Amino acid sequence: MTEFLQLDLAPLLAATLACLVCGLIGNLLLLTRQSLLGDAISHAVLPGIVVGFWISGTRAAPPLVAGAMAAAIVAALLIALVRRLTRLEPGAVMGLVFSGMFALGIVLIEVTGAHAVDLDVDCVLYGQLEALIWPAAQGAGSLLDPAALAEFPAEVKTLAVVLALTVALLALLWKELRLAAFDPDFARSIGFAPRPLSLLVLVLVSVACVAAFWAVGSILVIAALVAPAAIARALTDSYARQFALSAAAAAVMGAGGYWVAALAPEALGLGHGLNAAGMMAVVAGVMLAGAVVFGPFGPVRPGGQRRRRAAAAPVPRLPAAAG
Amino acid sequence: MNDAAPAAMRSPPGPPQVPALAVRHLSVAYHEQPVLWDVSWESPSSGLAAIVGPNGAGKSTLLKAVLGLVPRLSGEVRVFGRPIAEARRRVGYLPQRASVDWDFPATALQVAAMGRYPRVGWFRPLPRAERERARAALAEVGMADFADRQIGQLSGGQQQRVFLARALALEADLYLMDEPFAGVDAATERAIVEVLQRLAAEGRMVIAVHHDLATAPQYFGHVLLLNVRAIAAGPMATTFTPENLARTYGGRLSLLEQAVAAARAGGARVAGPAGP
Numbered sequence: 001m002t003e004f005l006q007l008d009l010a011p012l013l014a015a016t017l018a019c020l021v022c023g024l025i026g027n028l029l030l031l032t033r034q035s036l037l038g039d040a041i042s043h044a045v046l047p048g049i050v051v052g053f054w055i056s057g058t059r060a061a062p063p064l065v066a067g068a069m070a071a072a073i074v075a076a077l078l079i080a081l082v083r084r085l086t087r088l089e090p091g092a093v094m095g096l097v098f099s100g101m102f103a104l105g106i107v108l109i110e111v112t113g114a115h116a117v118d119l120d121v122d123c124v125l126y127g128q129l130e131a132l133i134w135p136a137a138q139g140a141g142s143l144l145d146p147a148a149l150a151e152f153p154a155e156v157k158t159l160a161v162v163l164a165l166t167v168a169l170l171a172l173l174w175k176e177l178r179l180a181a182f183d184p185d186f187a188r189s190i191g192f193a194p195r196p197l198s199l200l201v202l203v204l205v206s207v208a209c210v211a212a213f214w215a216v217g218s219i220l221v222i223a224a225l226v227a228p229a230a231i232a233r234a235l236t237d238s239y240a241r242q243f244a245l246s247a248a249a250a251a252v253m254g255a256g257g258y259w260v261a262a263l264a265p266e267a268l269g270l271g272h273g274l275n276a277a278g279m280m281a282v283v284a285g286v287m288l289a290g291a292v293v294f295g296p297f298g299p300v301r302p303g304g305q306r307r308r309r310a311a312a313a314p315v316p317r318l319p320a321a322a323g
Numbered sequence: 324m325n326d327a328a329p330a331a332m333r334s335p336p337g338p339p340q341v342p343a344l345a346v347r348h349l350s351v352a353y354h355e356q357p358v359l360w361d362v363s364w365e366s367p368s369s370g371l372a373a374i375v376g377p378n379g380a381g382k383s384t385l386l387k388a389v390l391g392l393v394p395r396l397s398g399e400v401r402v403f404g405r406p407i408a409e410a411r412r413r414v415g416y417l418p419q420r421a422s423v424d425w426d427f428p429a430t431a432l433q434v435a436a437m438g439r440y441p442r443v444g445w446f447r448p449l450p451r452a453e454r455e456r457a458r459a460a461l462a463e464v465g466m467a468d469f470a471d472r473q474i475g476q477l478s479g480g481q482q483q484r485v486f487l488a489r490a491l492a493l494e495a496d497l498y499l500m501d502e503p504f505a506g507v508d509a510a511t512e513r514a515i516v517e518v519l520q521r522l523a524a525e526g527r528m529v530i531a532v533h534h535d536l537a538t539a540p541q542y543f544g545h546v547l548l549l550n551v552r553a554i555a556a557g558p559m560a561t562t563f564t565p566e567n568l569a570r571t572y573g574g575r576l577s578l579l580e581q582a583v584a585a586a587r588a589g590g591a592r593v594a595g596p597a598g599p
Contacts (some may be wrong), residue, residue, distance in 0.1 A: 031427060032494050172446055183423045189390045189416035190441045190493065237473035239428045 005137035008262055010153045011129035011215075015276060016216035016254035017159035021166050022208045022248025023228030027243055029242045030229035032181045038225035041097040041202070042209040043073035046105030046124065046218050049210060052118050054112040061158040061178045065210050072206045075101055102218070127217040129258070132156065154215055162211050166204065170243070173197070215254075216277035217314060227284035228253060233297070234291035249287055257283040340368040341404045343497040343528035344389065345571040349398030351381065351388045358384045362398070362553045369526045371519055373533040373546035373559075377572050382532040383419065386499045391418055402497060412441055415495030419502055420483050425475050432470040434573040435461050438492025445492045460492040461485070465514055480511030487515060498522065504538075516542055539563065 029035045045068035052067025053059065078097045083090065108118060122128075136142065136151035143149070170177070179187045180194035187194045205225070212221040232245035257280025265273050294300050342365040351359040357382040365370050374382045387393045389400050391407055402410035415438075436449055436457035443453055461467050464484040474482060483503065492496060503519075504512050518540070519529050533539050539546065539559070546562050548554040548571040555567040 033424065175437075175440065175443075175449060176445060177472060178429065178433070179440060181420065182434070183437070184429050184436065185387070185392050185418050185422060186416060186489075188392055189411075189413045189414070190437075192440060192445070231429070237428050238430075238473065239433065242428050278508075 002137060002139050005140070005142060006134050008258075009137070010132040010134050010156050011262075011276065012258050013132065013156050014132050014153070015129060015215050015258040015280060016160055016251055017156065017163050018212040019224050019228070019250040019254030019257075020278065021159065021211045021249055022224035023246045023253070024166055024170060024220060024243065025204045025208045026225035026227075026229040027203075027232070027246050028177060028181060029205065029225060030233060031242070032118055032201075035222075035226045035229075037202075038092055038205055038209075039207045039222040040223040041072055041075075042218055043098045043102035043214075045069075045206055045209050046102050047071050047108050047215055048074075048105075049218075050108040050112065050119065052106050054108070059119075059155065061155075061162070061210065064213070065207055068206045068210045069203065071078060072099060072202060076202075091093045101253070105218075123214070124218045126275050127213070127215045129276050131214070139298050157213055162207060166207075169200075169204070173200075177201075179321055209284070216280060220277045220281050223281035224253070225279070227288055231284070231288050231291045232235070234288065235294045236296075249284070252287065253280050253284040257281070342366050342401070343368050344404060344499075344530060345399075345401040345404075346385070346389065347399040347401075349385070349388060349400065350396040351384050351393060351542050352396050353393075357396075357551060359388065360551050362549070364556050366528060366530055366544055366547075366554050369528050369542045370545055371523050372528070372547065373539045373543035374530065374531045374547045374549055374564075375533055375536065375539055375571070376549035376554075380571075382549055383501050385503055385523065385549065386416070386530075386532065390414070391501060408426070410497075413496040415490045415493040415498045417486055417498065417503055419498040420479065420486060420505060422501075425482055426562060427474065427515075429474055430471050431466055431474055431481075431488075432457055432463060432475065434474055434485050435466075435470075435488040435492055438489040441493065449475070457488070457492050460488040463491055464488045464518060473495045480507040483507045484514065485513060487518060496527050498529045498531075499528060502532050502534060504533065504535065536568070 003017035026038065029038050048069070048071025049064050050067070051071075052063040052065075055067075056063035067134070075097055078101075079090075079093050080094045082088070082097060086093070088096075099231040105119060106124070109121060109124070132153045132154055132155055133144075134148075136148040138148070176187075176192060176197060179192055180197040184194040184198075208225065209218070209221055212224050216224055228246040229242070231249040232242045234240055235245050258276045260283060261274040261276040262277035292298050332362070344366040347363050349359055349362045350357065358379075362381075362385065374385060376382050382394060388395050388398075389402075389407065396455070400407055402414055407414070421584055432454070438460065439449065439453040439457055443449055458467065458470055461484075464487050466484050466488060467484075469477060469481060474485060474492060476487065483506075487503065490500070503515055507515070519531070522529050522542075533543065540563055544559055545557070546559050547556040547568055548562065550571050550573070554571045555562050564574050
């Protein structure tokens with residue numbers, strides 16, 4: 001028990017909370033068909049995270065989030081600038097800018113000496129959950145002991161706050177975000193400016209990328225952003241249930257992925273632990289496959305209904321003579 | 324901009340007939356390519372008006388420029404004599420059906436209820452009374468039984484009716500509709516026409532981008548012929564002439580279409596709607 005509390009509880013919570021933050025925000029990307037924007041942002045914010053870490057010398061969230069935001073803004077400006085100067089297609093410009101900024105982040109890790117402390121390329125690839133330990137824990141009583149709880153890794157507390165803020169924002173802007181996601185032109189026509197809302201989504205994605213950085217790294221964060229929303233989308237056509245199911249999927253992804261990575265090797269007699277971030281993505285992939293195959297719209301449908309895709313092609317126009 | 328204003332100003336009793344929409348010297352360009360050039364037009368204060376012109380004539384862009392959805396190069400827009408920013412609550416927009424993702428997880432009622440958002444305001448959940456107003460708007464277009472259906476499961480015509488219900492829920496005085504009849508079945512087309520005629524009878528103004536030259540004279544009393552520039556505008560009977568249509572469509576109007584249009588225009592002038 002003490003070993004679980006000391007070594008596994010904090011990473012388990014961190015993985016779950018990070019996946020919840022990403023999974024909820026990922027809905028806003030998936031439903032507006034811009035999931036790859038999450039991938040792009042997660043790459044682009046890396047130099048910001050490194051600089052924030054380098055300047056502040058801590059992994060405390062505020063400087064890292066500030067750095068990530070600054071990097072996201074720089075990326076957006078660079079994209080606008082390169083597009084204006086080159087007339088390349090937007091996809092190419094985004095690819096150039098985001099991979100370039102990611103590379104810059106890697107270089108900065110080496111140059112600033114951040115890798116000597118806590119932040120190295122492994123962390124970018126896999127996250128650093130194993131760094132979250134709670135040595136003050138002595139048995140189950142520590143969960144109620146204020147002195148021991150004060151020693152609990154701050155990253156987990158920060159993640160809990162970020163999750164609470166995310167949920168609060170989604171609730172406060174519930175109908176506005178749905179409107180802006182479904183029909184931005186109509187939203188503007190009735191004075192509900194969607195631009196600030198899409199900017200807010202960008203900010204939230206940046207925050208989610210930072211939140212998930214220590215848990216899953218910069219690369220696999222895309223799985224945390226997209227997979228829970230995709231799983232939910234395969235299971236429901238309801239907007240509210242979409243968010244609820246994505247949260248459930250994100251929790252299973254985070255907790256289940258960590259659990260499999262930490263405990264399965266022992267059960268299987270492997271000498272070493274498995275990578276938690278990778279296992280989370282694997283768990284999410286398995287869930288997605290199950291949802292697609294066995295969900296209400298898949299080939300094995302319990303209800304026997306198939307989703308109609310009426311909107312893909314416009315209905316052919318009746319000849320005028322029929323009128 | 325207060326709540327009472329739109330209701331009080333609807334169907335003005337006296338003669339001060341302000342045009343519902345007035346654009347003056349409006350120009351819009353995409354990538355330095357003019358889409359609308361020096362368009363000036365005053366709509367009637369109420370009734371049904373069609374915007375007719377070939378593909379790429381800037382018809383949808385005109386509506387979007389009026390609403391501020393695309394930037395204007397130059398020109399002025401007045402809605403009931405006011406700048407659009409002060410008149411938003413009196414304007415209802417019906418975008419092209421193909422402009423949104425119908426696979427979106429929302430029900431018909433949730434989409435129709437978006438027409439009530441201006442009355443609800445930011446940050447507040449939709450009150451029950453407003454949801455019932457949205458339900459009533461769905462009933463007006465014959466979609467009451469589909470309120471809880473996901474919009475992707477509706478046919479094209481039903482989706483268009485949901486869009487129309489959302490517009491009705493706005494209770495606007497000026498409606499800007501982008502191809503309300505595009506890709507709908509005959510029953511939906513008749514239902515939409517009935518709704519438009521009722522809106523006009525209530526003293527509201529409906530301006531619709533319309534593609535079908537054959538039905539334009541039947542449905543609309545007023546027309547703006549547009550091809551980047553405003554070619555002609557006025558009452559349908561005197562404006563929708565073969566000569567004006569030829570000027571609007573240039574060489575692109577086929578002889579057959581010209582003949583049909585001329586026949587319909589002639590019929591409309593003499594005897595109103597002339598069905599086959």
